Amino acid sequence: MKNFRITPSLAVILVLVILVAIAALRYDGFLGVYNVQSVLRYNSMFALVALGMCFVIMTGGIDLSVGSVAAMCSVVSALLSSYGLFHGLAGGIAAGILAGLINGVLITKLNILPFIATLATMLAASGTGLLLAGNQSVSVSYDTYFTNLGQGDLLSFMRPEWVDADEVGFLGSILGFILSFPTPAWIAILAYIIGGVVINHTSFGRHVLAVGGGTEASRLMGLPVNRTIFFVYVISGALAGLAGVILASQFGAGQPIEGIGWELFAIASVVVGGTLLSGGKGSVAGTLAGALLLGVIFTILNFENGMGWISLSAYWQSVIRGLFLLVVVILQSRLTSKDPADSLKAST
Amino acid sequence: MNAIDKSFGSVTALSAAHLEIMPAEVMALVGQNGAGKSTMIKILNGAFRLDRGSIQFDGKPWAAGSPQQAQRAGVSTIFQEINLIAYRTVAENIYLGRELKRFAGLLDWEKMNQGARALLARFSIELDVTKPLGDFSTAIQQMVAIARAVSFDAKLVIMDEPTSSLDEAEVAVLLNTVRQLKSEGVAVVFVSHKLDELYAVCDRVTVMRDGRTVAVSKMADMSKLQLVAAMLGRDLADVRASGATAFGEGEKAIGEELLIAKSVAVGRRVSDASFDVRKGEIVGLAGLLGSGRTETARAIFAADPKSKGEVRFDGKATNFKSPADAIAAGLGYCSEDRKVQGIIPDMSVADNLTLALLPTLTKMGMIDEAQQRKIVLRFIKDVGIKCSGPGQKIRELSGGNQQKVLLARWLCMDPKLLILDEPTRGIDVGAKGEIQSLIQQFADKGLGVLMISSELEEIVEGADRVFVLRDGQVVAELEHSEISEQAVMRAMAHGASKDTEFIEVQHG
Structure with missing residues (x-):
């Protein structure tokens, strides 16, 4: 019997769709190419960080360091950007992986609670970023392709002679439209596809959920518990690094003081997306929807301001976003049908 | 009151x-x-x-x-x-x-x-x-x-x-x-x-x-014997009840030594446990609560470190550092705490059954899901798991069916020795019988089984040999014909010999 259940992650996807539909009716240009592209471009960074956080939370852990690691990595990649796109990209990701490795060692080898361990690396990464940047933002090099990563689309990587506008036919213009999606959005989409496959179709992914669902049970069946936990922090670090690279590229500078509060956005996206904070149960697609939901609410508030009826300061926007999040979470717990086993409870 | x-x-x-x-x-x-x-x-x-x-x-x-x-x-x-x-x-x-x-x-x-x-x-x-x-x-x-x-x-x-x-x-x-x-x-x-x-x-x-x-x-x-009998609900005169469990009768071919534990000690709970299991044999580990049964089993499986003693498995001295080592050598362990140490509640029957097996089912980094499904379906059928399908969450199953999934989890790894800690606790009578005959069936095929149970009849009828633990020590070994509820109870109460009763009561 396959009865239909509204899972928490399905619920957030529904909320997202409804919200976008309402906004599209209410505001001119909400679904316009420009707006869609800028929303995706900006929120892809949060989405990447949230994906890493999703893996960590599925094991029952938490990674508070992602925000300042992203900031640090944006500085590292800005410093390396003059050597070229690849150097900036690889350097930023490598710095993120390094932070993840440190988290992994602290948590699995020294048995420090994830909350404390990543709190420490959060402070350390923040300081490192400021030191490397000399306490100011570091301009990236505009001589290389580096800025295309954050600001451009896939077309911007192509040579002009490949895209001779006179010769493209119908298919070509569709291809052109797709390729004109912002690069960061492509990166995020690709990361989420890989993330979804890893969670559902690899032993590592299954072990992530098993460890979060029952650490002792996992240990007793011989699963590599520590190795699994170690790797989720490395993944989280790497994705935070990637987000940092995009940050530097998009804003044209390494930003040592950006990234504050990103970890909270990421945690909110994951939780709203239907992943249990205690681990063992979660959804990659839900996390993406959660991240987009946060971004869309932000955009809607901006549009609302633009309508001229009301004028909300940034502070009020923050309050409203917080309230909306609460409403979503409450609705989720009310609307989602409980698993039948919850009401049975007994060990019959 | x-x-x-x-x-x-x-x-x-x-x-x-x-x-x-x-x-x-x-x-x-x-x-x-x-x-x-x-x-x-x-x-x-x-x-x-x-x-x-x-x-x-x-x-x-x-x-x-x-x-x-x-x-x-x-x-x-x-x-x-x-x-x-x-x-x-x-x-x-x-x-x-x-x-x-x-x-x-x-x-x-x-x-x-x-x-x-x-x-x-x-x-x-x-x-x-x-x-x-x-x-x-x-x-x-x-x-x-x-x-x-x-x-x-x-x-x-x-x-x-x-x-x-x-x-x-x-x-x-x-x-x-x-x-x-x-x-x-x-x-x-x-x-x-x-x-x-x-x-x-x-x-x-x-x-x-x-x-x-x-x-x-x-x-x-x-007397201590009377006390144990009263706790377990046995009349002293009552000779063993016939056929209360689904374990088969009769002698069978027992293979060579599989596991030998010598003077195993664990913390302050187990001081001296020695026993052995042979291929195709069901060995019962009996004892009152707190006698160190579970602690002994966990130490053999390296779920907890043992403080003293030697364990030989399959002819080799072993020094397992973690359950993963023990599993690699061919051991399996079903914990008595099914909910916390057994199932992963939010995962499916298929996942719970194959989690430990997954690395061997992986091709080019991806799980071979066709192969996984084949194994899962085979065991659902062989072990008799009642579920709506491999995708059903394990927590929706009854205790008996959860236990069958956990048994299948080990059986699909083809172990040499399975340690079962209270395999039928909290399970309804029907499923209990099915699980017991399943254990028997696999033992007949050569699997060594070390079974802990608080239920006397399960021990007495299921086991080919019984070791009795008392306050962290193995105090008696009972061979096939010697195994009776009385003998097991006597060992639980007094240790090896019945002559000690008088002295111990005096001592108290």
């Missing part, structure tokens, strides 16, 4: 249970797991409300609404785990919740420290009451808990397995404390699974089974 009934939902925990304690008497309260001891205690100390029945205390009807009220009225309870705060000082712990105050509500440290010292002196304990409680040994902490309990002017002190984490010398100190209480006119209810302690300190004994009081007697009038 008279004719006490208590149910939780549809589960009856107590039915017409009795408990009577005289002033200055030490009453032993014994019974198997689920016999109703804890429920009885919790009703007495106000944590639970009774459904029917009456309680009189000190000549008056007793109606404590909470443990706090009970404590104020003269009934204090000391639990197995010490419910005190390790980081605070001894004196603070003793006065927690009723701190002595000076003017303006400030704490009167001096008076509290003095009071604490005086209180502990009553039990001949001298220590620095300004040091954190956690600095002292478990026994001292236990003693402080007792002192605290008594300082509420308790007339009755309930001790729920107070000695389970104490070593021998510490137990002696605790038993002295109990005697001290008794001499001061305080009554004590003493819950313990260690028979020697009961005989050493208790005046009378109340035996509970299945929510009923089945025996009340003077301690000295009841």
Whole structure:
């Protein structure tokens, strides 16, 4: 019997769709190419960080360091950007992986609670970023392709002679439209596809959920518990690094003081997306929807301001976003049908 | 306490249970797991409300609404785990919740420290009451808990397995404390699974089974064997019941030695366990609660480190560092705590069944899902798991079917030895039989099985050989024809030889 259940992650996807539909009716240009592209471009960074956080939370852990690691990595990649796109990209990701490795060692080898361990690396990464940047933002090099990563689309990587506008036919213009999606959005989409496959179709992914669902049970069946936990922090670090690279590229500078509060956005996206904070149960697609939901609410508030009826300061926007999040979470717990086993409870 | 009934939902925990304690008497309260001891205690100390029945205390009807009220009225309870705060000082712990105050509500440290010292002196304990409680040994902490309990002017002190984490010398100190209480006119209810302690300190004994009081007697009038028989619900004259389990009968070909454990010790729970399992053999590990059965099994599987001893497996000396090592060598272990240490509740039947197998099902980094499905479907059929399909979440299944999934989890890895800790606990009768015959079936194919069970008939009928543990030591090995409920019970009660009874009772 396959009865239909509204899972928490399905619920957030529904909320997202409804919200976008309402906004599209209410505001001119909400679904316009420009707006869609800028929303995706900006929120892809949060989405990447949230994906890493999703893996960590599925094991029952938490990674508070992602925000300042992203900031640090944006500085590292800005410093390396003059050597070229690849150097900036690889350097930023490598710095993120390094932070993840440190988290992994602290948590699995020294048995420090994830909350404390990543709190420490959060402070350390923040300081490192400021030191490397000399306490100011570091301009990236505009001589290389580096800025295309954050600001451009896939077309911007192509040579002009490949895209001779006179010769493209119908298919070509569709291809052109797709390729004109912002690069960061492509990166995020690709990361989420890989993330979804890893969670559902690899032993590592299954072990992530098993460890979060029952650490002792996992240990007793011989699963590599520590190795699994170690790797989720490395993944989280790497994705935070990637987000940092995009940050530097998009804003044209390494930003040592950006990234504050990103970890909270990421945690909110994951939780709203239907992943249990205690681990063992979660959804990659839900996390993406959660991240987009946060971004869309932000955009809607901006549009609302633009309508001229009301004028909300940034502070009020923050309050409203917080309230909306609460409403979503409450609705989720009310609307989602409980698993039948919850009401049975007994060990019959 | 008279004719006490208590149910939780549809589960009856107590039915017409009795408990009577005289002033200055030490009453032993014994019974198997689920016999109703804890429920009885919790009703007495106000944590639970009774459904029917009456309680009189000190000549008056007793109606404590909470443990706090009970404590104020003269009934204090000391639990197995010490419910005190390790980081605070001894004196603070003793006065927690009723701190002595000076003017303006400030704490009167001096008076509290003095009071604490005086209180502990009553039990001949001298220590620095300004040091954190956690600095002292478990026994001292236990003693402080007792002192605290008594300082509420308790007339009755309930001790729920107070000695389970104490070593021998510490137990002696605790038993002295109990005697001290008794001499001061305080009554004590003493819950313990260690028979020697009961005989050493208790005046009378109340035996509970299945929510009923089945025996009340003077301690000295009841032999250990009688006591064990009463706990397990066996008539002494009753010779073994026939065919109560689904284990097959008869001798079969037993292969060569598979596992040899020599003088295994684990912490303070297991001091000397030696036994062996051969291929195709079901070996029972019997013993009362707290005798170290589970600890021994976990040490063999390297789930916990063993402190001493040797384990040879499949002809080789082993030194497993983790369960993963043991599994790689061909062991499997089904824990008694199915919910916490067995299933991953939010994952599917298929995932739960194949999690440990996944690395071998992986092709180019991806799980070979066709292969996985084939294995899962085969085992669902072979083991008889009732579920809507491989994708159903395991927590939606009944306990019996969950257990079958866990068995299948190991069987699909093709192990040489399977350790089963209470394989049929909390499982309905039908599924129980199915699981038992499944175990038999795989043993017939050459699998070695080490089975722990609290159910005598499961041990007696299922096992080809039985080792009996008593207070952390293997005290008896019973071969096929020697295995009977009586023999197992005798070993649980006395150890290897029955001649020791007289001496031990005298000793107590």
